[in-house]
Every structure is written in C-alpha cells, then in structure tokens.
Amino acid sequence: MSAPGVEPVPLPAKRRMAQLVMLGFAVLIVMGAYAAVGLGIDQKIPSGMLTYGLGLGGFVLAAYLVLARFAPWADPLILPLVTLINGLGLVMIYRLEVGAGGKGGASATSQLLWTAVGVVVFAVTLIVLRDHRSLQRLTYTAGAAGLLLLISPLIPFLGQEINGARIWIGIPGVGQLQPAELAKLALIVFFAGYLVAKRDVLALAGRRLLFIDLPRARDLGPILITWGLSLGVLILQKDLGSSLLIFGTFIAMLYIATQRTSWVLIGILLFVGGAVLAASIFDHVAARVDVFLNPEDPKLFERELGGSAQLLEGLFGMSQGGILGTGLGQGYPGLIPLSFSDFIFAAIGEELGLTGLMALLMIYALLVERGLRTALAARDPFSKLLAGGLSFILAWQVFIIVGGVTNLIPLTGLVTPFMSQGGSALLANWILIALLVRMSDAARKPPPQAIQDEGLTQVFQR
Amino acid sequence: MSELTLLLIKLAFLAVLWFFVIAAVGVIRTDLFGSRTAPAAPARKAPKPVKPPAKPKKGEPRQMVVVGGPLQGTTIPLAETPITIGRANDATLVVSDDYASSRHARLFPQDGQWIVEDLNSTNGTYLDRTKVTRPTPVPLGVPIRIGKTVIELRK
Numbered sequence: 001m002s003a004p005g006v007e008p009v010p011l012p013a014k015r016r017m018a019q020l021v022m023l024g025f026a027v028l029i030v031m032g033a034y035a036a037v038g039l040g041i042d043q044k045i046p047s048g049m050l051t052y053g054l055g056l057g058g059f060v061l062a063a064y065l066v067l068a069r070f071a072p073w074a075d076p077l078i079l080p081l082v083t084l085i086n087g088l089g090l091v092m093i094y095r096l097e098v099g100a101g102g103k104g105g106a107s108a109t110s111q112l113l114w115t116a117v118g119v120v121v122f123a124v125t126l127i128v129l130r131d132h133r134s135l136q137r138l139t140y141t142a143g144a145a146g147l148l149l150l151i152s153p154l155i156p157f158l159g160q161e162i163n164g165a166r167i168w169i170g171i172p173g174v175g176q177l178q179p180a181e182l183a184k185l186a187l188i189v190f191f192a193g194y195l196v197a198k199r200d201v202l203a204l205a206g207r208r209l210l211f212i213d214l215p216r217a218r219d220l221g222p223i224l225i226t227w228g229l230s231l232g233v234l235i236l237q238k239d240l241g242s243s244l245l246i247f248g249t250f251i252a253m254l255y256i257a258t259q260r261t262s263w264v265l266i267g268i269l270l271f272v273g274g275a276v277l278a279a280s281i282f283d284h285v286a287a288r289v290d291v292f293l294n295p296e297d298p299k300l301f302e303r304e305l306g307g308s309a310q311l312l313e314g315l316f317g318m319s320q321g322g323i324l325g326t327g328l329g330q331g332y333p334g335l336i337p338l339s340f341s342d343f344i345f346a347a348i349g350e351e352l353g354l355t356g357l358m359a360l361l362m363i364y365a366l367l368v369e370r371g372l373r374t375a376l377a378a379r380d381p382f383s384k385l386l387a388g389g390l391s392f393i394l395a396w397q398v399f400i401i402v403g404g405v406t407n408l409i410p411l412t413g414l415v416t417p418f419m420s421q422g423g424s425a426l427l428a429n430w431i432l433i434a435l436l437v438r439m440s441d442a443a444r445k446p447p448p449q450a451i452q453d454e455g456l457t458q459v460f461q462r
Numbered sequence: 463m464s465e466l467t468l469l470l471i472k473l474a475f476l477a478v479l480w481f482f483v484i485a486a487v488g489v490i491r492t493d494l495f496g497s498r499t500a501p502a503a504p505a506r507k508a509p510k511p512v513k514p515p516a517k518p519k520k521g522e523p524r525q526m527v528v529v530g531g532p533l534q535g536t537t538i539p540l541a542e543t544p545i546t547i548g549r550a551n552d553a554t555l556v557v558s559d560d561y562a563s564s565r566h567a568r569l570f571p572q573d574g575q576w577i578v579e580d581l582n583s584t585n586g587t588y589l590d591r592t593k594v595t596r597p598t599p600v601p602l603g604v605p606i607r608i609g610k611t612v613i614e615l616r617k
Contacts, residue, residue, distance in 0.1 A: 047614050
C-alpha cells in the first residue's frame, strides 16, 4: 500500500477475475444448451454434452491463458462474449445435425474442429503481433494481399462455383475456403493505414454548398475505386454480401476518419446508383429483389434456384417460435434449407424465440460496443481507425444477414459471425477478435515509464 | 419427460441467457461511472479513516482528457509516470498533426502538481493563451494546446 495521506492513483483495473468468471459462465450456458437439446429431442442428456462442452471450455481456457500472458490489460468482456456466441452456434449446428439424422450437411464435429483452429490462430496472432502499429507499415502490402485474395476465386482451376456464387477456392486436402473472409481483414488494415495518411486532404479540402461540405472532384478517387471494386465482386463473383460489406465498411471508416457527412451521402448515392443499375442488368440481383418484394408469390416459392422458399421457411420458423420459442430441440428448424449456415439465425429464432434472439443481438451489440470503446480509448489515429473499422464490419455483417433473414432488406448470402457453419469465416473472425484484443490491451495499459533521464533533457533545453 | 419440465427448462435457459447479458453489462459498469469506483471500494473497508479518502486531494488531477483535435475524447489516467506528447511512436499520446513536433511536450508530476514542459518544439506549446517557455504548473481545466490538439487535466 502507498504511504498514508497519499492517494493511490486509480488505474484502469485489469479485471482478470471478472473475465474468468464470465468465461466459465459462458461455457456453462453452452453445456446447459447441449443438455436442453438432448432432453428436447430424446429425453436424455446427450453423451456429446461433455465432449463438446469440455472441448469448448478447454479451447477458451487456452485462449484465456495466452491472453493473460501476452495481453494482460485487454478488455475483460471480448473473449467471454465471443465464446458464448461461438458455443451457441456449435449447439445449434449439433442440434440440426442430430435432427437431420446426420444428413443434410450440418456437422458439429467439423465446426468444433474449426473452432479449435480459430482459437489457435487467435493465440498465434496475439503472440506474434506484439504491437499492432507494425501493421501500419504493411498498409499497401495488406491492400495488395486483400485484392489478390478477393479475386483469387476467379482464377481458373483454383476457383470454384457453388450455389451460383464464385467465391470459393479449392485446396486439395483441406477442402474449400472463402478467401473473401480474410480479404476483408486485409482491406480494413489497408483502409486504416491509407486514411491515416490521407485524412487531412479528404477532411479539409472542398467547398461548402448549401449545408454540406462537398469534397473536391479529384478527391473522389478512393471512394470511386472502392465502389468499382465492390461492383466487380457483385458482377463477377455474384457475391452480394461481400460487395455490400466492403463498400459499407469503407464509407464508415471514411466517416470516422474525416467526420464529414458528405462522404456518407456520396456513398449512399453511389450505392443506390449501383444497386439500381445491378438490379436492372443482372438476373441474379433482380431475382433477390423480386424475392424480397413478393416472397409469398407461389411462382417465386417454387423456383428451384434463388426462389423464396428458404426465406419463407425461415419466416415461418420464427413465427412458430413466437416470443419464447419452442424450446431447444423441439422445433423443426431442419425444414429451412441451409439452416446451419446462412439461416442459423432463423433456426435460433424458432427454438429460442424473440427473447433468445434479443439476447443474442444484445451480445453482438456488447461485443461491438467493446470494440468501439477500444477505438475511443486508443491513443493513435491508426489504432482508432482500425478498431473502429473492425467493430463496424462485425456490426454491419450482423445487420446484413439478420436484415436479410427477417426480410428487412434483400437477402444476401453472408455468414452470421461465429455462428454459421464455415471454417474460413470462423478463422477470419477469430483473427479479427485477436486484433481487437491486442488493441484494447494497448489502449488500457497505463502509460509506460519514461526512459530518458531528467538531466539529459535539460541539456537540450535552450 | 413431461411437457411442464421442458417448458421450465426452456424458460430457465432464456433467463440464464439474459442473466449473462446483464452480468456482462455489470462488468463494464465502470465505463459509465469512471474509474472512481475502483478506489472507492477499498476505502470502504478501511477502518475509520481520518479524512474521507474517497475524495482526492484538492486540485489533484486524476486524468488527462483530449478535448479538441483529431484524438478528441481520449483519456489517459494520470499515474506517477511522466506523459510525453508528440508525433513519435513511443510518445504516450501520439498525435498525427503537421503542427506538432515528434517530441513536443512533456507532463510530469511534482509535489502533487502536474508540470507541463515544452520540449523545444517547432510551433510551441500553449497553456491557455500563453506560450510555455519554461516548466509551468498546470491548473485543473486549463487547456493546453499542442498543434491542433487541446488537452485538459481533470479530476
């Protein structure tokens, strides 16, 4: 303790204990969910409860130990929140696998395996990347890597087209990967580094027209290039989700960097222009808009590819769930096509009801809040932009897929972060969380001891 | 397994899920009420302090807040260690500002006061309106200007 009379200086607490308790709580909830699934389906606690529950618990305990060693000041909530979302996703996939009798593509074992890989990648990122500001030096490398990853599915022999979208690359021995998931991270690093260097000219130059500050015409370059890029993704790969994700994130980061509303307005205008153009020219976009406007049309319902059956089944499922849901293991989420990946949100809505969905959305919101809080507390502009961009893309992704599943906006195939079955997305999102943890550690760490000696600075003074 | 048990399990699970959300909000409660809750807790346990220890000594700042410029909203808790401000990457507060020098200014505690010292910067450090030419004590709430960045000491 300090000497009497001297106030102990308040430091931001590490909150190690709180984090451990919340982690245990999250793992317990997940194990409870496994038990509830088993009791709901065949009246006994499933044998998988211990393997899956303790497996997840072991992985996150390892992640926690790495975090406590290499990022001790990190935010105490990020890891428990991610653990719960990832765990609930695992439970839901397990439930769908059991419900379908092992057929239909849902595989809890492979998802648990990918969770393990994700945790390992999380730990490696934390250990290797001691100072996230070194990423700023890789600005243009990251940009090039992001572009390369984004266009890699278009390369003949390497790229593969599945369900109408050319967003996969096949790697012998591993299976298919979606490089766009990793491209997102690289592009955010690029956007952050680029905007730190260019934000002054983008924020200050221009003239005032009526009530908004318009930028100069020649400063429109970056936004037009990003727009062209996302249109390219839309047209060549038929991937609406990634296209919307990249452009929206760029607009948000531009706004964070410059605080100029005119960029958001220009972004929205460009987006609306692009969307109207795409919907009138390309069939696959027009089909999505048709389904969005008239999902109950029998002609659309019976259409084989790109029909409204999936959307309607999801809506029926959620209405079946109502306020409190049917209970885990007691609904029929297996009726929804792809309910283990794109439509996992509808499956959860059926079994946990509105109450469960709201809790889930709250957990996502808290995760995003912790990310934005990190951005606020960060001490240099690059970290602020990177943390802001990463948290925004998480929120934006949840909005796009949940909005699509609930028919608020046209459906675009995107994964629900940490929940949907899919290795590449899980991997990329664990890296995203590692970056956020690394930055929150740097932001909450107390200021370091000054190195220079008192006498030396005096010499240089005048 | 009766219908009732399943219903109870379902309700219990939803309740626990929401309890997790509430517990998570409880963990971050300190964000809302500032760091004051941290020293207040041990103070309550102390057996009859002579003076109320929860209150800081008069005029003793607890945090540095950026109130203007691109880093607006950043707060740095004040410890015993000096704080450096500048464009250099190892500064405590890194400002990316064409008007700031790489090692621009320094804040350090001395006898319960915080002193600002200009580190021979090109464009100078201003305490309120006056240029800082030698180490000067910083009163609470008086703005320090460094390039486009304005910082203040607060309790």
